[in-house]
Amino acid sequence: MADARACLCAILLLSSSAAHAQLSGSAGIVSDYLYRGISLSSGKAAPRLAVNYDGADGWYAGGQVISAQLSGATGRSAQWLGYAGYARQLASGVSWEAGVSRYAFPQRPGWHFNEVTGGVALDNVSARLSYAPDYLGLGTRTWYGEVNGGKDLPDVSHLPGMRLRAFWHIGYLGSVHAAPGAMIGRHDVRLGVQGGWNDWRAELSFDAARKRKTGGVYDYGGDPRTTHEVVLGISRMF
Numbered sequence: 610m611a612d613a614r615a616c617l618c619a620i621l622l623l624s625s626s627a628a629h630a631q632l633s634g635s636a637g638i639v640s641d642y643l644y645r646g647i648s649l650s651s652g653k654a655a656p657r658l659a660v661n662y663d664g665a666d667g668w669y670a671g672g673q674v675i676s677a678q679l680s681g682a683t684g685r686s687a688q689w690l691g692y693a694g695y696a697r698q699l700a701s702g703v704s705w706e707a708g709v710s711r712y713a714f715p716q717r718p719g720w721h722f723n724e725v726t727g728g729v730a731l732d733n734v735s736a737r738l739s740y741a742p743d744y745l746g747l748g749t750r751t752w753y754g755e756v757n758g759g760k761d762l763p764d765v766s767h768l769p770g771m772r773l774r775a776f777w778h779i780g781y782l783g784s785v786h787a788a789p790g791a792m793i794g795r796h797d798v799r800l801g802v803q804g805g806w807n808d809w810r811a812e813l814s815f816d817a818a819r820k821r822k823t824g825g826v827y828d829y830g831g832d833p834r835t836t837h838e839v840v841l842g843i844s845r846m847f
Contacts, residue, residue: 634660635810637844642677642688645753645782646797646818646836649688650677657844667697669708682716689713694726704730710739719746724753734758749787755780762802772805776814794821801840812842 636658642650661671672691678684694708707727714720722744728737736756744751759776778799787793801814817837 630665631663635844635846639842686716750785753782774803808846810844814840
């Protein structure tokens with residue numbers, strides 16, 4: 610929940626074998642809004658609203674809005690993410706997806722950027738690769754590779770309807786043919802557990818990121834080269 614892979618989010622690989630279209634959403638709050646290891650809420654809690662549409666033929670679309678505060682900004686502002694794409698599951702059990710995303714930051718209009726993404730998944734492991742031709746308006750082409758996994762934990766028998774799942778994430782953001790002073794390199798890792806009870810969801814994770822020093826500067830100026838924190842998120846599905 611803390612990553613707008615996440616993203617926000619994170620967008621899950623979808624199976625085209627769904628029998629019918631489905632519209633879903635969630636509303637909640639995270640203790641810190643992290644995007645690929647970097648806080649986009651100045652380390653503060655941020656409420657978030659998300660919606661997603663899964664078509665019966667494999668097409669999907671959705672988005673989220675979160676009230677957060679960018680580093681150096683004087684107040685909160687809505688930050689937007691919209692995405693759309695297509696996903697299909699093969700007879701072998703492997704799923705694949707391809708899609709596009711749009712990130713918008715009203716506080717920093719120059720930061721708006723687009724991404725294209727492709728990915729595959731099998732059982733409880735997925736891998737995705739995203740490409741942005743102008744990342745955060747820096748004039749730098751970037752790619753982001755990530756691997757995600759999870760495992761359902763034993764049922765909590767004394768709490769009917771309770772579900773638990775452990776998860777992990779490893780990602781790397783790199784630049785393509787950028788000038789030395791504009792090069793971007795950052796690793797990020799997430800380890801955590803998700804819990805669900807009826808329509809409620811909770812997530813607790815440990816998040817860490819490390820930036821690569823290039824050309825005598827770091828990719829976010831004076832930000833620390835290494836960061837780590839524990840993030841809590843709570844939401845209700847609808």
